Amino acid sequence: AAVQDVALDALAVQLLEPAELGPGSTVQVVAYKLGAALAGGALLALLPTLSWTRLFLLLAAAYWVAAALAWAAPALRRLPRPPPSERRPHTVRLLRDVLAVPGTVWTAGFVLTYKLGEQGASSLFPLLLLDRGVSAPELGLWNGVGAMVCSIAGSSLGGTLLAKHWELLPLLKSVLRLRLGGLACQTALLFHLDALGASLGPGTILRGAALLSLCLQHFLGGLVTTATFTGMMRCSQLAPRALQATHYSLLATLELLGKLLLGALAGALADGLGPHPCFILLLILSALPLVYLGLAPSTLL
Template identity: 80%
Template sequence: MRGKLLPLAGLYLVQGLPYGLQSGLLPMLLRAGGLSLTRVGLAKVLYAPWLFKLVWAPLLDTWGSPRAWLTLSTAALGLVCGLLAALPPAEAGRAELPITVAVLLLLLNLGAAVQDVALDTLAVQLLSPAELGPGNTVQVVAYKLGAALAGGGLLALVPNLSWPWLFLLLAATYWLAASLAWAAPALQLPWPQPSKLPHHTQHLNLRDLLAVSGTLWTAGFVFTYKLGEQGASNLFPLLLLDRGLSAPELGLWNGVGAVTCSIAGSSLGGALLARHWKLLPLLRSVLWFRLGGLAYQSTLLFYLDILGSRLGPGTVLRGAALLSLCLQHFLGGLVTTATFTLMMRCSQLAPSALQATHYSLLATLELLGKLLLGTLAGALADSLGLSLCFSLFLALSATPVLYLGLAPRTLA
């Protein structure tokens, strides 16, 4: 099992790099370069390829092997990073993302989404039922570590590494990972025969998925449960940057520190569920805690906004801001673990022939909800002001707590 998990861990770590790059590193570089919060937020539209994984996933089932798709997509990511190394993130005197950079970032997300499907398919084929637990633990932890390295670790190197050198480093990492995907003995699988699926399995009816007990309620919950949290977590670090924190320091706290807290929260959620805590009461409790954490963060931000205070080194406000940053990621990890368990429980109520597609539908809605506020958060802050914007985030975070009271008994 170790022979399988070690190369999978390396590949999942590399898979987390694009998310960390665009959620942690890129917003800081763009904001420091003079782009508005609206422009920084709209850059998240480039995540769009992740919403269409179900469109090209059948190609991976019917053409070639998962290992071949994984190798090609990873090598392609290295090529895109090599091209990005030759282009600046923003042209001098222009408060917008250059179109060539935006197109390359879109291609980066497309390659990462294909890589995600290929790696998950390879893991499913490689791991036995007894290995699925350790395999999924490796997946979550390695992915978050990769996101932390790209979002915080690379940002800490910005004073010493320019934009070109950062992306050349990423390109070399991807090409090394592509070599690992192709050559690692533990990842070798027989070349599959072309799939000959019955016609009716290729065109699943959406009504069949929505007819599964609890699906409509769960779809509404997973779409909305992260709206307030995602809006705040995308804006708060940028606002701390405006209040005097340096980009390398903030990158360390919002990257490595935040991901460490998120992993700790996810691990605690898993441990509580393993100790037979009931899912819905646990979810309700952690949602209340998250709402309290966001209220604390919003109060701190209102205070800074009203007084126009700066977060100088060694001040109480600086420590309180960084504590709030880590606390929200810890609580966010708790909420996410419980919610993904809820999604899986709902999918288990579906017929076996629909379970994979059913879970993919819920996962796509979950991602869409996170991208929605992540994309619009900057525009809301620029148009409404910080106070009204974070008040909206508080209201959105209270909504899933109330909505949970409508959960069907089949999910209890």
């Protein structure tokens, strides 16, 4: 799967024109989310009807169809073949060449940090709602199906706005501000509930606001993801063709590392600091990308 990601990302960077990066990123992000939902939910729902053998044969058939479509795609045949190289470049030299591409260091810093606060909050906030009276089935519906639908809608909207010639950095700045405001509302709700010693009983306004805030944050998260992936592609297109796959793979790895880091450490931070200081820290981490956008190089404007 990782090799497929690298190959597909390299193709997207090489095939898409600058004006197509927004819609192209949308297709990648939305199709990935739909595929994950289909494989993780819909296919398992068919398990009582199909046996495990037939289910895996169905998955194998899907891979064969995808391979056949890729093999027959005219656009892939038009790609220039890479020139033969006498020897492979040393890893240190390759990394130096990648980092020398204009805007790479700034983009690497942004993709490593732009999801820190969001991922930490999305890991902790549902658990805190459980502790305050929200039932597990209801939370699973809102934080599962509802969050996935809102995330896909946000990613689709991001591509639509970029296709309508919205500038990338102003769009990112606007969405990051909205996301910071949403996290501030979640933090204020948490402080309010703890100050009153109240629980989120059925039918209360606070309960509805808390559950809707989950969907809103996933919607904004999907939007900012599409915009960020567009910026990553734009930066990778500045690299020499022979380096574009390596360049984008580095950025994608850092983006994934940034998302996983706070998601994995959120529980330990909440236990060590307490929920209130932890959410204040997450607010600060969510504000940092807004400050960082002011340092964006002219090559990415």
